[in-house]
Amino acid sequence: MTSYPTTWKRPPQIFKHRGWRIGLQLAVLVWFVLAIGTIDANWERIAAGMERGLRFVQGFLQPDFTSRWSDIYGGLIESLTMTFTSTIVGIAISVPIGIGAARNVAPRAVYYVCRGIIAVSRALQEVIVAIFFVAMFGFGPFAGFLTLSFATIGFIAKLLAEDIEDIDETQAEAIRATGASWWQLINYAVQPQVMPRLIGLSLYRFDINFRESAVIGIVGAGGIGATLNTAIDRYEYDSAGAILLIIIGIVLIAEYGSSYLRKFLQ
Amino acid sequence: MLSVENLTKTYKTGDKALSDVSFSVEKGQVVGLIGPSGAGKSSLIRCVNRLVEPTSGAIKLNGTDLVGLGAGDLRRARRRIGMIFQEYALVERLTVMENVLSGRLGYVSFWQSFTRRYPGSDIERAYRLLDRVGLMAHADKRADALSGGQRQRVGIARALSQEPELLLVDEPTASLDPKTSRQIMRLLIEICQERDLPAIVNIHDVPLAQQFMQRIIGLRAGQVVFDGTPDQLTEDVLTTIYGAEDWTAMRKGTEEDEQAERDAAREMARLGA
Numbered sequence: 001m002t003s004y005p006t007t008w009k010r011p012p013q014i015f016k017h018r019g020w021r022i023g024l025q026l027a028v029l030v031w032f033v034l035a036i037g038t039i040d041a042n043w044e045r046i047a048a049g050m051e052r053g054l055r056f057v058q059g060f061l062q063p064d065f066t067s068r069w070s071d072i073y074g075g076l077i078e079s080l081t082m083t084f085t086s087t088i089v090g091i092a093i094s095v096p097i098g099i100g101a102a103r104n105v106a107p108r109a110v111y112y113v114c115r116g117i118i119a120v121s122r123a124l125q126e127v128i129v130a131i132f133f134v135a136m137f138g139f140g141p142f143a144g145f146l147t148l149s150f151a152t153i154g155f156i157a158k159l160l161a162e163d164i165e166d167i168d169e170t171q172a173e174a175i176r177a178t179g180a181s182w183w184q185l186i187n188y189a190v191q192p193q194v195m196p197r198l199i200g201l202s203l204y205r206f207d208i209n210f211r212e213s214a215v216i217g218i219v220g221a222g223g224i225g226a227t228l229n230t231a232i233d234r235y236e237y238d239s240a241g242a243i244l245l246i247i248i249g250i251v252l253i254a255e256y257g258s259s260y261l262r263k264f265l266q
Numbered sequence: 267m268l269s270v271e272n273l274t275k276t277y278k279t280g281d282k283a284l285s286d287v288s289f290s291v292e293k294g295q296v297v298g299l300i301g302p303s304g305a306g307k308s309s310l311i312r313c314v315n316r317l318v319e320p321t322s323g324a325i326k327l328n329g330t331d332l333v334g335l336g337a338g339d340l341r342r343a344r345r346r347i348g349m350i351f352q353e354y355a356l357v358e359r360l361t362v363m364e365n366v367l368s369g370r371l372g373y374v375s376f377w378q379s380f381t382r383r384y385p386g387s388d389i390e391r392a393y394r395l396l397d398r399v400g401l402m403a404h405a406d407k408r409a410d411a412l413s414g415g416q417r418q419r420v421g422i423a424r425a426l427s428q429e430p431e432l433l434l435v436d437e438p439t440a441s442l443d444p445k446t447s448r449q450i451m452r453l454l455i456e457i458c459q460e461r462d463l464p465a466i467v468n469i470h471d472v473p474l475a476q477q478f479m480q481r482i483i484g485l486r487a488g489q490v491v492f493d494g495t496p497d498q499l500t501e502d503v504l505t506t507i508y509g510a511e512d513w514t515a516m517r518k519g520t521e522e523d524e525q526a527e528r529d530a531a532r533e534m535a536r537l538g539a
Contacts, residue, residue, distance in 0.1 A: 104531050173530055174355035174421075177315055178428060179345030179372025184379050188368050192359035 059237025060244070068231065068239040075227030076246065079213040082144045082223050087206045089145075090152025095198075097153060098160030104172075105164060105182075105190065114157070121154025130216035144221035148209045155208070159201050160194065167193045196265050203258035207251055214247050267292055268314070268432055268464055273323035275309050275488075277525040283309040284488045287323070291432075294462040296455060298469050298479035302508050305485040307468045308526060311434045314466070315347045316340060318529045327432055345372025348425030350454075352437035354417040356424070358410040362401065365409050365420050366392040369427030388427070395423040399453065415446040422453065426461075433458065433465035440470055447471070451478045472504065 015021045065072070100106045100114035129150055133143035167190060175189040217225015224243060231240040269290035275283045283306040291297050299307050312318035314325055316332060325332045332343050348369070356365045370388045371379055378384060384392075396402050399419035404412060409420060418438060425433060438454065439447035455478055458465050469475045475482055476496040484492030484499075484507040492503050 168358075169527060169530065170351060170353055170355040171357050173317055174349065174351055174424075175357065175368060175371065176533075177317060177344060177347070177349040177434075178369050178424070179341040179343075180368070180379075181341065181371075181376060183376045184371045187376070187380055188360070188364075188371065189357055192357050195359070 055235075056237045056240075059239075060241035062238055063242035063245055064236075064238035065242045068227075068236065068242075071227050071230070072224070072239070072243055072246065075217070075222075075224040075243075078141045079210065079217070079223035079225070082141045082148060082213050083206065083210045086145045086148030087152060087202065087209050090149040090205070090209075091156055091202050093149070094153050094156035094160060098157040099164065099186065099190075101157055101161035102164035104167075104169070105186065114161070118154050118158045118161070121150055122158065124150075126151050126212050126216055127219055130219050130221040134220040139220045139222065139226075141222035144213055144216055144223055147216055147221055148212060151212065152205055152209065155205055156198075156201055160198055163194045163197050164190055196262075199265055200258075200262040203254075203261055207254035207258060210254060211247070211251055267328060268466075269324075269326045270310075270314070271324040271326070273310070273313060273325065274321045275306070275313055275318065276321045277529070279525065281525065282488055283525070284313070284320075287485075287488070287490055289483060289490060289493060291464045291466065293464055294458065296458050296465045296467060296478070296480050298467050298475040298482045299485060300469055300472060300475055300482060300507065301485035304487075305507075306488040307485055308436060309488075310485070311349075311436050311466060311468055312526060312530075314432075314434055315344050315349060317533065318526055319533065341372055345428055346431045348428045348430035348433045350418070350421050350425050350433065350435045350438050352440045354414070354421045354441075356409040356417055356420055358408070360409060361405070362396070362407055362409055362412070362420050363392060363405045366395060366423045366427050369424040372428070391429075392423070392427055395426050398426075398457075399423050414442050415450065418442065418446075418450050419453070422450075422457065426457065430463065433463055435465055435467040437468050437470060439474065447474060448477075454478075472499075 012021065015024065097114045097117055100110045101118055103111055106114065126147055130143060130147040133146045137143045137146070171193065172185060172189040175185050180188060213221075213223045214225040214228065217223040217227070218229045220226065224247060228240060228243045228247075231237075231243060267290065271288050273287040274285050277283060287306075287310060289297075299310065301307050309318055313320040314327075314332070316335075320333055323333065327343065327346065330343065332340075335343055357368065360368070364382065367382075367384050367388060368379075370384060374384060374388070393402070393405070396405055399422055401412075401416060401419055401423070404416065409417060412420065421438075433454075435454065439450055442450060451474060454465070454467070457463070467475075467479065469479075476499060479496055482492065482494065482496055482499055483490055484503065486507050486509075491506050492499070
């Protein structure tokens, strides 16, 4: 009778040689120690800052909704308007670009152009785009609207294109075999397959846009972010706390609302 | 009448799926196409409506050569050729009615099809066909709510709503149980006789082919090795078609399917241009 081993160890998967593994771990450790040494922390400043931090936290614990309410309300309405319009406009522009960026339905030349547009939109971070548009069109929600529309294009078009590339090709083949034109193919074979996901993505983008509207407001693109920035600049942490709580509340509502809707649509 | 003359298909990788295939199908004749996986059955049937582009040869449907037609003429030719698929290939999220009406896409404008406002005669025909295949009550259901056999009936109704002059049938029963398979085959044969429709049926199941087909063509490695009646399909003939155990052909089968898919994707991209 043969005897079989009773112990087993998982063989190393990436670096087979023991020396390499130990050397690499040591190198990472040395790098980390050296790097952390270059971050000089100013301990006196930190001690002084503790008090300010505490006031900030206290502001949260006692949020003041009333004394700046008209500013907060105005900012909120501006943000919601910006979110809604930019999501709609962004999606309207994304759909044709998304179709153009799907390798299986678009001709090569169109494919590269649309992929290029998506790459540009995704490469530029919202805050940078917002600074650019504020410089171009001045402070206010119009710059914010443009920024969010631009960011929506990269997001929706890319994910839509990927979804189109993943469709069941036999359904498309069957529609083509009936003598359908390209537009009919998109409408009958592609659209039914990608529609639920497109709606889900749009709702998801709506709440991303609302959150982003708060961030880009800080660089001058209007909305609740601008109100928040003003409150912090004036050291009115109680109002700032109220604004943050409202933002969290709305994001939660949008989050649960959109996930419920998505489930309903499946 | 369909006549295929010296049809050859070589894929970009250099694999020869069909070489010098010639045959013709008379009106009302149902031809079974048998052969091992990778013999070129699927490529042959897709060359006829040019979902796969033939390399050389001619395919004549009632006088018109389908090879070399431009995009517009190809669409007009395709609407005269009904196709039925192995996995039904219904658009799952559309209703049964929309799936049947989609057979009319080649005849209506984009706007008519987009708004689902088909001519009255098309809608009447769709209801008549649904009644014929026994699915009158399911018209407004979504296609993914139906069973396999019911879906294949919708597939048949869709192909017939094109008022085709030829039916291409690709493994109609491969995803169905034996009883449903026979029901579907019988329905297909009846419909072809009612309408005097010629049909080419790819079929894996040799006994099923012998039971239902009037004529059988055997393909092996892209060449016609048998063409005759089911009675003439003897053991010896089956050995020439299938070989004793042909493992390499089976491996080629999946390769061929992949190539057909790639070709189809290219074709789609070209249509968009």
